[in-house]
Amino acid sequence: MTSGRRALTALHLLLVWAMMAAAVPVLGFGVVMAAWGDGGGATVPVFLLGVPLTVALLATAGTPVRTVVPLCGTLPQRLGWAVSVFVLGTLGVLAGLASYGGGVDLGSAGTRIALTGAPYTVAAAFFVPNRWVRLGAVTVLAAGVVYGGFVGPAQAEQRRQEAEVARYREHAELLYLGAAPPGMRLSRAEAGPASFSVDYRGVREDVFSYAALTVRSPLTPTPRCPDFREKGVTCTVDARGEMRMIRDLPDGQHAVTLVRRHGKAEVQVTSQTLGEPGLRRLLNTLHPLSDEELENLMREKKINYSF
Numbered sequence: 001m002t003s004g005r006r007a008l009t010a011l012h013l014l015l016v017w018a019m020m021a022a023a024v025p026v027l028g029f030g031v032v033m034a035a036w037g038d039g040g041g042a043t044v045p046v047f048l049l050g051v052p053l054t055v056a057l058l059a060t061a062g063t064p065v066r067t068v069v070p071l072c073g074t075l076p077q078r079l080g081w082a083v084s085v086f087v088l089g090t091l092g093v094l095a096g097l098a099s100y101g102g103g104v105d106l107g108s109a110g111t112r113i114a115l116t117g118a119p120y121t122v123a124a125a126f127f128v129p130n131r132w133v134r135l136g137a138v139t140v141l142a143a144g145v146v147y148g149g150f151v152g153p154a155q156a157e158q159r160r161q162e163a164e165v166a167r168y169r170e171h172a173e174l175l176y177l178g179a180a181p182p183g184m185r186l187s188r189a190e191a192g193p194a195s196f197s198v199d200y201r202g203v204r205e206d207v208f209s210y211a212a213l214t215v216r217s218p219l220t221p222t223p224r225c226p227d228f229r230e231k232g233v234t235c236t237v238d239a240r241g242e243m244r245m246i247r248d249l250p251d252g253q254h255a256v257t258l259v260r261r262h263g264k265a266e267v268q269v270t271s272q273t274l275g276e277p278g279l280r281r282l283l284n285t286l287h288p289l290s291d292e293e294l295e296n297l298m299r300e301k302k303i304n305y306s307f
Contacts, residue, residue: 008068009128015061016085016124021117023054024093051086058082058120069127085123092119092144099148103156118144161298167305168294171196173264176215177293179285181278184209189303200282211271211282218266223259244276262286 027050034042059082062072071081093116096106106112118140125137168175174196180186187201195216202209223243225235232248243259255272258279267286269279297303 005068008065009130009133012061012065012068012128013121013124015064016058017117017121019057019061019117020089020120021114023057024116024120025113027051027054055079055082055086058086061124070129071127081127085120085127088123089120092122095148099152102153103160104148104152105155164298165291165294168303172288174215174217175289175294176262176265176267176286177289178213178269178282181211181274181282184211186297186302189297190306191303192306209273211269211274211279213282214268215262215265216268218261223261223266258283
């Protein structure tokens with residue numbers, strides 16, 4: 001390929017990029033506005049008018065390379081070439097939109113508009129009868145597939161995970177966990193702006209066992225019994241400020257609740273199957289929720305955030 005043909009090819013591809021980077025966003029905006037204002041049916045006239053105009057505009061980019069691109073030799077050939085480039089490029093734009101909808105970072109608004117013309121430029125490059133131009137097109141296409149299909153989604157997932165961890169860590173002073181009592185496992189955890197709660201349930205499904213741990217901002221300066229207590233409820237506060245409340249249940253069992261201060265937080269544990277010694281062991285094993293424990297809870301979908 002001579003220097004003149006190289007310059008002509010470069011101008012051709014630059015024209016394809018510039019025209020489509022300008023026309024396609026306008027067409028897409030028109031479709032969105034029509035659908036928003038009058039529903040899906042209103043997009044049909046926009047397509048019927050916008051697509052032929054875009055193809056005709058694209059065909060003009062093939063005029064300077066009539067002697068370089070065989071499919072641009074005559075007007076009917078240029079229209080066929082324009083339709084092919086438009087279809088292939090639009091598939092690339094749709095793939096980019098799908099990636100962007102999945103959280104893949106495609107830069108600023110200006111960068112995204114500029115990238116709109118890239119799939120059409122790559123499609124046009126495949127029709128240039130030069131192996132180096134086509135090799136460049138294959139390289140750009142492969143880079144787009146790798147980034148949009150693998151690198152970008154991985155980065156998006158990492159950003160989502162980091163944002164989720166930051167949201168949970170926003171109130172780190174409440175994120176305390178106790179070791180699961182014997183025969184039990186952590187079933188569910190819920191974090192909020194003023195509390196962190198954890199449910200422990202039995203490992204065996206045929207045996208009911210349950211304990212609840214709640215870490216919250218202190219409700220009172222020191223734990224204290226309710227002023228009005230229901231029948232069958234006894235409550236005491238010891239010299240260390242730990243509250244112990246026992247509720248009689250209809251089946252003869254008792255629900256035990258212990259409340260104590262832990263740093264700047266107030267911790268409450270409740271169970272009707274674990275008993276007071278087991279609840280005290282649960283309180284004594286309190287520790288800050290580690291990054292590894294938080295990641296495990298998130299991966300196993302055992303934790304959520306409540307507003």
